[in-house]
Amino acid sequence: MTDKKFGIGIIGTGWVAGAHIDTFSAINGCEVVAVSSREKKKAVAKIAHHKLKNAVAYDDLSSFLQHPDLDIVVICTPHPFHPSEAIAAARAGKHIVIEKPVALNRKDLLAVYEAVQKAGVTTSICFEVRWIGAIRNAKKFITQDLIGKPFFGSCSYFHGIGPWYGQWAWNIKKEMGGDAMLTAGCHALDTLIWLMGSRVSEVASFGNVSEGNPLQYEYEPNITSILKFESGAIGNVSASVECRQPYEFPLLIQGPKGSIKGNQLSTLEYDLKDWITFPTSMPDSGDVADHSYPGQLNHFVASLRSGKRPINDLAACMHVHEVMYAMAESMKTGQVIRVKGDI
Ligand SMILES: NC(=O)c1ccc[n+]([C@@H]2O[C@H](COP(=O)([O-])OP(=O)(O)OC[C@H]3O[C@@H](n4cnc5c(N)ncnc54)[C@H](O)[C@@H]3O)[C@@H](O)[C@H]2O)c1
Numbered sequence: 001m002t003d004k005k006f007g008i009g010i011i012g013t014g015w016v017a018g019a020h021i022d023t024f025s026a027i028n029g030c031e032v033v034a035v036s037s038r039e040k041k042k043a044v045a046k047i048a049h050h051k052l053k054n055a056v057a058y059d060d061l062s063s064f065l066q067h068p069d070l071d072i073v074v075i076c077t078p079h080p081f082h083p084s085e086a087i088a089a090a091r092a093g094k095h096i097v098i099e100k101p102v103a104l105n106r107k108d109l110l111a112v113y114e115a116v117q118k119a120g121v122t123t124s125i126c127f128e129v130r131w132i133g134a135i136r137n138a139k140k141f142i143t144q145d146l147i148g149k150p151f152f153g154s155c156s157y158f159h160g161i162g163p164w165y166g167q168w169a170w171n172i173k174k175e176m177g178g179d180a181m182l183t184a185g186c187h188a189l190d191t192l193i194w195l196m197g198s199r200v201s202e203v204a205s206f207g208n209v210s211e212g213n214p215l216q217y218e219y220e221p222n223i224t225s226i227l228k229f230e231s232g233a234i235g236n237v238s239a240s241v242e243c244r245q246p247y248e249f250p251l252l253i254q255g256p257k258g259s260i261k262g263n264q265l266s267t268l269e270y271d272l273k274d275w276i277t278f279p280t281s282m283p284d285s286g287d288v289a290d291h292s293y294p295g296q297l298n299h300f301v302a303s304l305r306s307g308k309r310p311i312n313d314l315a316a317c318m319h320v321h322e323v324m325y326a327m328a329e330s331m332k333t334g335q336v337i338r339v340k341g342d343i
Contacts, residue, residue: 007069009034012076019288036064065092083108090119124300125317127190131295133280134263147255153235157188174218185239198231205330249283
């Protein structure tokens with residue numbers, strides 16, 4: 001255990017960067033010391049906005065990485081930039097927080113993995129939904145054997161991302177956003193895999209866009225997939241980034257002794273007439289201010305201090321990316337696809 005102070009450097013000055021700055025600033029022993037942007041004036045403005053007393057603005061990645069006392073790099077740029085920035089940070093010996101998705105394709109993902117392994121740095125992938133109260137409870141119910149071994153699981157991400165979000169302008173482009181699962185549905189897929197406790201072996205996926213493509217996506221903003229798990233379980237995951245409704249993250253896990261539905265539990269372990277509802281935090285908002293970054297980033301800092309692996313490090317999150325690449329291939333080919341990868 002170490003009480004070392006950690007200097008934090010943020011790459012990107014958009015919406016999510018603000019949430020990371022606020023979260024790290026509230027963690028004992030952490031201070032944001034550097035902010036990097038394509039334009040220095042944006043980094044200067046971000047530093048002023050968050051009243052960061054000791055942070056320096058950069059517009060050049062290699063100078064940013066040489067900032068004295070920089071220990072942790074947080075990657076908050078659009079998706080296609082994550083691999084090159086993560087590889088540069090790893091080569092500079094920095095621990096890395098990487099916004100999802102780590103990479104839009106398998107080749108880039110493996111390049112990041114190789115660089116991180118070679119450098120021996122610690123990583124945290126932003127699948128922060130795992131730290132929301134309802135999901136933490138669900139994991140505990142399953143670990144405590146209250147529903148038995150899951151045989152079916154379903155989780156979805158329904159969040160209309162339109163011009164009312166800054167990221168929409170770049171995220172609608174195919175080469176920037178990837179697809180509906182890579183850009184945002186990955187939260188539902190990661191949650192499902194995490195709770196089912198099993199890798200996915202096969203996927204069959206379909207996508208579409210609504211008539212007239214009102215939000216102008218260059219890819220199909222709606223996707224649904226059937227999943228087969230290595231455990232023998234089956235399930236499905238869906239995502240829509242063009243839906244027009246309040247944010248929804250429906251979850252259902254069924255086992256032979258009970259079921260979990262959002263923040264509700266039904267179990268044969270107790271004499272029940274109805275679901276038990278657990279009042280807790282819910283995945284019910286797309287606003288980064290409501291995201292469970294404090295849970296994720298406190299876990300990351302505690303892992304660095306104790307030398308233990310974070311539960312969401314890159315090695316642990318490789319599989320969810322492999323499943324998404326298999327989904328993309330299934331949509332392209334119309335075939336059921338076997339998921340690749342042994343990491
Ligand atoms: N984990 C989560 O729940 C969550 C929530 C929101 C966003 N994100 C992720 O964070 C990342 C950033 O998203 P955001 O909402 O902060 O986006 P944003 O548009 O608000 O900010 C993007 C930042 O990247 C910079 N940038 C660098 N090159 C760019 C380019 N070519 N085009 C546009 N911007 C460029 C922008 O200047 C800006 O500072 C994405 O990978 C996104 O998936 C994750």
